[in-house]
Amino acid sequence: MFNNPDLTVLISMNMLLVLWLVVGVIAWSSFDKALYKSLITTPARQTGVFSCAIVFCVLWQIKAGILPGLELHILGVTAITLVLGWRFAILSALCASALLVAFGQLSLVQLPLHLLLTAFIPILFTYAVFIICYNLLPRHFFIYIFICSFLCAALVSCVKIATVSAFYYFSGNYNWYELSENYLYLCAIIWFPEAMLNGMAISILITYRPHWVKTFYDKDYLDS
Numbered sequence: 001m002f003n004n005p006d007l008t009v010l011i012s013m014n015m016l017l018v019l020w021l022v023v024g025v026i027a028w029s030s031f032d033k034a035l036y037k038s039l040i041t042t043p044a045r046q047t048g049v050f051s052c053a054i055v056f057c058v059l060w061q062i063k064a065g066i067l068p069g070l071e072l073h074i075l076g077v078t079a080i081t082l083v084l085g086w087r088f089a090i091l092s093a094l095c096a097s098a099l100l101v102a103f104g105q106l107s108l109v110q111l112p113l114h115l116l117l118t119a120f121i122p123i124l125f126t127y128a129v130f131i132i133c134y135n136l137l138p139r140h141f142f143i144y145i146f147i148c149s150f151l152c153a154a155l156v157s158c159v160k161i162a163t164v165s166a167f168y169y170f171s172g173n174y175n176w177y178e179l180s181e182n183y184l185y186l187c188a189i190i191w192f193p194e195a196m197l198n199g200m201a202i203s204i205l206i207t208y209r210p211h212w213v214k215t216f217y218d219k220d221y222l223d224s
Helices: 013-029 033-041 043-061 077-083 086-100 111-136 142-172 177-180 184-208
Strands: 063-065 071-073
Touching: 013 086, 013 111, 033 043, 033 086, 043 071, 043 077, 043 086, 071 184, 077 086, 077 111, 077 142, 077 184, 086 111, 111 142, 142 177, 142 184, 177 184
Parallel strands: none
Antiparallel strands: 063 071
């Protein structure tokens, strides 16, 4: 067990390289020339992406934790992924993380780990749940709200805690007892507020501004 309060020094150069490689591959995979061209020519999309980046910044800074590196906060990833789609959600997360680095709230050493565990994995998990629901379940308004949004957000909060715990356990920063007693049990606390925030946001948007939500298709969810 390492007791240094600054866990960033415990990330070895090899581990950093692996993290940057994984983050780079995911970010590159999200790039679509036609989609980004439309972003440049459509001010409304630019506003959406950067507004969501600001939301990410605010949510990710309201956090609490018992041990260094084991912070608890609302992610907001599910709602933003459903609104923007996974490619622009990743872009928005990149912009938000760049702002956090620029304002000294996140170090460059922490950046790849933060991007992977707080943003990229939750975003991809959310979109995978949406695709599974869209293809295997009835395309119904309430399924979109309660499964794609509410339930998915609850699962995403638990996935984030589980992946962070796995990283710190296998990197040797914390043992299983410390993680289970100080972090893993927080899944029981955070899942409901995460689910409520994302579920309410999506419910409001698809009621009053359904055209803002990229993954909500009127002909599928309202005509069924």
